[in-house]
Amino acid sequence: MNMFSQLAFWKTYFTPDRYSIAQIPDLTGKVAIVTGANTGLGYTTMVALAGRGAHVFLACRSQKRAFAAIDSALPEIRSKYPSLTTAPKLEFLELDLMDVNKTQQAAKEFLRKGLPLHILVCNAGGRVVPFELSADGIESTFAVNHIGHFVFTITLLDRLKISQPSRVVMISSIAHEAFPPRVGIDFDTLNDSTKTTDLSRYGRSKLANVLFAKALARRVASYNVYVNACHPGFIPQFLVPQDDSWKEWFDCIVKRAVALTAEEAALTQLYLATSPEIEERDVRGKYFIPVANEIEPTALARNEQLQEKLWTFSEDIVRVKIKA
Numbered sequence: 001m002n003m004f005s006q007l008a009f010w011k012t013y014f015t016p017d018r019y020s021i022a023q024i025p026d027l028t029g030k031v032a033i034v035t036g037a038n039t040g041l042g043y044t045t046m047v048a049l050a051g052r053g054a055h056v057f058l059a060c061r062s063q064k065r066a067f068a069a070i071d072s073a074l075p076e077i078r079s080k081y082p083s084l085t086t087a088p089k090l091e092f093l094e095l096d097l098m099d100v101n102k103t104q105q106a107a108k109e110f111l112r113k114g115l116p117l118h119i120l121v122c123n124a125g126g127r128v129v130p131f132e133l134s135a136d137g138i139e140s141t142f143a144v145n146h147i148g149h150f151v152f153t154i155t156l157l158d159r160l161k162i163s164q165p166s167r168v169v170m171i172s173s174i175a176h177e178a179f180p181p182r183v184g185i186d187f188d189t190l191n192d193s194t195k196t197t198d199l200s201r202y203g204r205s206k207l208a209n210v211l212f213a214k215a216l217a218r219r220v221a222s223y224n225v226y227v228n229a230c231h232p233g234f235i236p237q238f239l240v241p242q243d244d245s246w247k248e249w250f251d252c253i254v255k256r257a258v259a260l261t262a263e264e265a266a267l268t269q270l271y272l273a274t275s276p277e278i279e280e281r282d283v284r285g286k287y288f289i290p291v292a293n294e295i296e297p298t299a300l301a302r303n304e305q306l307q308e309k310l311w312t313f314s315e316d317i318v319r320v321k322i323k324a
Helices: 040-051 063-080 100-111 140-162 198-219 246-257 267-274 304-321
Strands: 031-035 055-060 089-094 119-122 166-171 225-230 287-289 293-295
Touching: 031 040, 031 140, 040 055, 040 063, 040 089, 040 119, 040 267, 055 063, 063 089, 089 100, 100 140, 100 304, 119 140, 119 267, 140 166, 140 198, 140 225, 140 304, 166 198, 166 267, 198 225, 198 304, 225 267, 267 287
Parallel strands: 031 055, 031 119, 055 089, 119 166, 166 225, 225 287
Antiparallel strands: 287 293
């Protein structure tokens, strides 16, 4: 059975839109990092943040693609945000989430700039791909979607605390639901390709995103650092048939019919990154679906023991893999 057919799609189709671009407050003086900002949801998020005055760093692997995104974004920002009186502030930050040492160096490179950090949007992520290992010998989808962002966020955490009030937004997926209820994450077989499928590995990594957000939120509870996670919604570019069967194509066509545009799908992460409600309501360690609606994630994602097990596992990887 296709993993996506098991998900509760209705959750995202019968909820109201609670946020819009027009509701984003003035972000002048704010500094933001958006991982994977050169394309898709990251690009749309970057444009919106910069359009409201934030100084945005595009944390991407490819300098060429990041500069192309900046060249495209500048006229778009001027067109969409005519009230912006200063030139958009966009910078490239080289980030390779497939390599924990390079990831940590990217965070340190930002820290050397001496800037505050008010918004961190962990948006970059691998899609459903065949099994392979990262530079550190970690299953690649888990490495990019979780371990890389774990290293990046933890390295930046003190700066986020100093810059409070600040936000961390983890982009997860409703795919985090599609996991064996009694397993969740089998850390002992993480790199065993025979124990998983391409789809289940993706779901596992997205479960890790929610677990990490909740564990981190507890650790910064005494600070005005607001950590939350979201499922942004489905956008057509991510919906591709997995085989040539008529059922797979039909399934994909139906989902495309109800998919969101990138602009719509980015609204939930923009809400978590910018809305005054987050601070006013003290929203921490929560999970949201389009547009800006809070719901409970799966029982596995709420399992504090699993959250802590993931944290310890991630710390152990950092201890072994990060070079002094």
